[in-house]
Amino acid sequence: MSWMLPLPVVIPLLGAAVNVALDHVTPRWLHTTIALVAVTTGLCFSIIVLVHSMSGETLHWFGGWTPRSGVAIGVGFAVDPLGAGFAVLACALTLAALLYSIPYIEAATRNYDALVIVLCGACCGFALSGDLFNMFVWLELAGVCGYALTGFDIRRMSALQGAVNFAVVNTVGGYFVLIGIALVYARTGALNLAQIGRTLSGQHPSGLLIVAMTLIVCGFLCKAAIVPFHFWLGDAYAVAPAPVCLIFAGIVTDIGLFGVGRVWFTVFDAPFGSHQRFVGDALLWLGIVTALVGGAMALVQQHLKRLLAFSVIxxxxxxxxxxxLLSSKGVAGAAMMLLAHGVTTGGLFLAAGLLGVREPVRWTAGLWFCGAIALIGPPYVGVYMGHALIDDAAVELGRHWVQPLIWLAGALAGAAMLRAGAQVFLGLADDYDHGIEEGRDGPVPYLATITTVLVALGTAVSVVPGLAQRVVRGADRFRDRAGYANRVLHGIPMKESAHLPVVLQPTSTESLIYGSAALVFAVALAAFAVRRPDAARTRVFEPVLWPLRQLQTGVIGDYVMWVVVGTAVLGGVWAITLR
Amino acid sequence: MSVFPYLVAGWICVIGLYGIVTSKHLIHLALCLTVTQSSTYVLLLAVGYVQGGGPPIFKGVKLGTTAVDPVVQSLTLTDIVVSVTVLALILALALDVHDELDTMDPDRIAELQG
Structure with a gap:
């Protein structure tokens, strides 16, 4: 079984290597076939790995460098259900993107398939790895493919702007991660996550560790586009081709958050565990500000994909x-939301891409509204289960004020999508510039079918019986530092756990009320914006959002300055609170 | 081990970032990114340095001979590989910008705003 763990990474990378090697000899259909076969095989193996990771044996040491007497020197993959689930999601979304690309991306662009599957392999590697430096390498590999794919359509100036901004901000973030890793290595002499956690577990918080944690977390948050590191995302996702946006929104943005969770629960929880509320609260506030900024900025966007980009934020x-919130339910809520949001937003990006095809289908409008509602999350639709679990976690910690704020943020983004849907797809606004390049050829029913499948799956995530319970258990394991270290360093298997029921997870009444209220609010706001567009723009949106829009300058120097300022502020806050 | 290598690494990182923030030319910006990256080399090598240590090549050397840490050296090599890729990509994008707009000023390619 152990030999199977690297395969979701190795097979896509091999496929890409074959593709590039045969670049000038073989026709494009062969490249596409190789890519499809590689990703499908990767998907199958990642599903097998996921099933096995539920019950135990989940380690692979490269070159047979197993730990001796509890000391790990080799590089290893250590898989838990959340990581394996992330790999499954990555392969599945990449498969959908490749299928959509066959007619959508023009034949001249040959290395496209190779870049897409390397991106998939890198994301899988990041999710499965148990080694800090290894994670950095996968992160950079995913980044490089992402920059190249963003600038793919270089006939447009904005594509170059998006790619340059994406590349520079994320590279600076990557260096922050690397500096943090060097500092951690200086303190512990280890790169294996479990080994670092074990070495640090008796230590008091020190200045060096605070700096290291700040740099690593901020580097990951740059990838995840958290305020104030988020500016690049609106520029990049607005210009990347629609199927690439599907991969970006579904997995590439999220690996940053996954990384933060991974390093906190395996490494920094050890020295800072007694101060964990300060770390958690800083992340909580950053999250709330990000959610509100993203939702509000989505309201003033005309460009459809840019609107979706802010909804991603x-x-x-x-x-x-x-x-x-650092509790199992909170982490599980984030994971459920990651799944529902990734699939649904991916579907919406594809629906936006359909606008560019010569004869768009009628049901595109229906798909768009369905996806928008799924992202608001009325009871048992789309992201609802994720919201509800986060609600529960917040209430358990006595933070009742969290719930209305996150529902409000989701409703703002949803209202923006509903408004844009009414104006673009139903034609309720004249001369609306949705920013999608038109005039592509393509078999519309084929493209629409892929879009429909994604939107339908995303909408149905919350009603899959037994899924939420399994994700909560996965989050339990994700958070269990001692258990993780025992498995990785000593090979101690997990305890047998009780069988989980296959029923729908009940949610609190508050979540039901907030979910319904969010839908009503979003529909009302969208209706206001559609019926009285001038009043909405000049009296409400523009005055409130003027300062935020001023910050979004599109100039790379400004963005990097925000990265530096954000890192310094977060580091300062932690330097004061973590002593 | 003196504190100077760490100060040097910090200084290189900060001037690189200053260069990126104030840059008016995309090639200059790419080079500033490389400067920032160089700070990671200095830091990594400083972390692995051992006073009086030889190179970490153990063939024909007595067991127990002091050597500097080979791990950080391999990290530095990986870092170089990764960063050269990024640099090449940014330079290629800069060339495209030059061909399309006949400018290298990052301020002037800002088409999407707000």
Missing amino acids: CHIGIMLVGLG
């Missing part, structure tokens, strides 16, 4: 809120 913020 909004939901990433809500996921960070769940993570910042």
Whole structure:
């Protein structure tokens, strides 16, 4: 079984290597076939790994460098259900994106398939890895593919702007992570996550560790586009081709959050465990601000994909809120939301892409509204279960004020999508510039079918019986530092746990009320914005959002300055509170 | 081990970031990114340095001979590989910008705003 763990990473990378090696010899259909086969095989193996990870044996040491007497020197993959689930999601979304790309991306662009599957393999590697430096390498590999895919359509100036901003901000973030890793290595002499956690577990918080944690967390948050590191995302996702946006929104943005969770629960929980509320609260507040900024900025966007980009920022913020609560339910809520949001937003990006095809289908409008409602999350639709679990976690910690804020943020983004849907797809506004390049050819029913499948799956995530309970248990394991270290360093298997029921997770009445209220609020706000567009823009949106829009300058120097300022402020806060 | 290598690493990182923030030319910006990255080399090598240690090559050397840490050196090599890729990509994008707009000023490619 152990030999199977690296396969979701190795097979896509091998496929890409074959593709590039045969670049000038073989026709494009062969490249596409190789890519499809590689990703499908990767998907199958990641599902097998997920099933096995539920019950135990989940380690692979490369080159047979197993730990001796509890000391790990080799590089290893250590898989838990959340990591394996993330790999499954990555392969599945990449498969959907590749299928959509076959007619959608023009034949001249040959290395496209290779870049997409390397991106998939890198995301899987990041999720499965148990080694800090290894995570950095996968992160950078995913980043490089992402920058190249963003600038793919270089006929447009804005594509270059998006790619350059994406590349520079994320590279600076990557260096922050690397500096943090060097400092951690200096203190512990280890790179294996479990080993670092074990070495640090008796230590008091020190200045060095605070700096290291700040740099690593901020580097990951740059990838995740958390305020104030978020500016690049609106520029990049607005210009990338629609199927690439599907992968970006579904997995690439989220690996940043996954990384924060991973390093906190395996490494920094050890020295800072007694101060964990300060760390959690900082993440919580960053998440709330991000969610509100993303939701509000979505309201003033005309460009459809840019609107979706801000909706991604909004939901990433809500996921960070769940993570910042640091409890199993909070983490599980973030994971459920990641799943529902990734699939649904991916579907919406594809629906936006359909607008560019010559004869768009009628049911595109229906798909768009269905996806928008799923992202608001009325009871048992779309992201609802994630919201409800985060609600429960917040209430358990006595933070009742968290709930209305995150529901409000989701409703703002939802209202923006409903408004845009009414104006673009139903034609309720004249001369609306939705920013999607038109005039592509493509078999519309085929493209629409892929879009429909994604939106339908995303909408149905909350009603899958037994899923939420399993995600909560996965989150339990994700948070269990001692158990993780025992498994990785000593090979101690997990305890047998009780069988979980296959029933729908009940949610609190408050969540039901908030979910319904969010839908009503979003529909009302969207209706107001559609019926009285001038009043909405000049009296409400513009005055409130003027300062936020001023910050979004599109200039890379400003963005990097915000990265530096944000890192310094977060580091300062932690330097004061973590002593 | 003196504190100077760490100060040097910090200084290189900060001036690189200053260069990126104030840059008016995309090639200059890419080079500033490389400067920032160089700070990670200095830091990594400083972390692994051992006073009086030889190179970490153990063939024909007595057991127990002091050597500097080979791990950080391999990290530095990986870091170089990763960063050269990023640099190449940014330079390629800069060339495209130049071909399309006949400018290298990052302020002037800001088409999407607000």
